[in-house]
Amino acid sequence: MRLYRALFRQARALIEERLDYYSQFNPSPLSMQQFTDFGENATISESFLFLKKELPVRLANIMKEFHLLPENLLHMPSVGAVRDLYRRSFMDLLEFDTGNTPNNTATLEKFTDALVKIRNRHSDVVMTMAQGVMELKDAHSINANTEANIQYFLDRFYMNRISIRMLINQHTILFGDSINTQNHIGCIDPHCDVVRVIEDAYANARFLCDQYYLASPELILTHHNADKNPVSVVYVPSHLYHMLFELFKNAMRAVVEHHGPASDTFPPVHVLLVMGQEDLTIKLSDQGGGIRRSLMDLLFNYMYSTAPQPAVSGLDTPPLAGYGYGLPLSRLYARYFHGDLQVTSYDGYGTDATIYLKALSSEANELLPVYNKTCQRQYSTPVQTHDWSSQVHSAMFIRPFSTTSRNKHEQKSS
Known part of the structure; x- marks a missing residue:
């Protein structure tokens, strides 16, 4: 037992030493153009030489941030399970980044x-980490600073995960056993048919809506300034589908519940597709009653959902509803290649959700979290309080004088 403990401490010390080493380096963001050029021209050997360095760097950068999380969260079983998964994957990759590793077919x-193996191991990481946050909420009260730190970490943690899966998928699809039958470059479609992805996402979300409510709104799709038919962009279809499917689910659920499932007709969901010089814009508009302005800031908070959590509500939860991760993760997918996802609501009427994608693949660069002093300060800086009172704020900074106070003011002036 004593020998086992000594070996365990030695292994943990080695991991920490290698983490310190790799976290010194910044990850190397790639553009969509670089991904496609590399996929068309690179060999498996070149991909191996890049990834055996880059993947440990990306893992180390996010793994170091675990140390900055609140102690209570780190002690949650699910968070511990995620950390163990990352340690195992990090050690698996270190095996290939040694000076004596031969660059041969077997390697x-x-x-x-x-x-x-790493990709499969991490397949449930999103929900495992979500479970860890739920465990913390059940066991402890969470103050504003802790909540802000968790929100900041999860944005970076999930973005890091998206980027690592992107690199792994590119390599395994290009050089693995899978057969490319869609003329994709890895998981990238150089001519991604945006209309087709919109229609697929709508059809699948509508199927769920019909299954639960026995009704669903129609789709009206409008093109503007789209001189190419079909409208195409260099993109990852699965990423775009993920965003659109989530937005369609939210829109359909809102429309049907706002107007009542027994309604004879529902206002359609409108989608506007615009191709500009820099951006491809997809705006999805519904008449589902909108969202109160007081709740808008919560839309992209993890674990916030307008529907009951499936684990609590069981079979009564609509399949269109989830754990509250849909919108935050969709925005990360949009921002991953320097796009964005924004939501505008008109309380009492409906909601507009807009996806922005880079139209030029050379400008669609990865947005990656970096572990540095700025990041460390973020975890130690307390949440700032407002520098005006809520009463003053609600009165647009100036509280009007009452008749009595105005008279006193005039007397003093005279």
């Missing part, structure tokens, strides 16, 4: 197999 095949 390349072993590396590809290791990437598949």
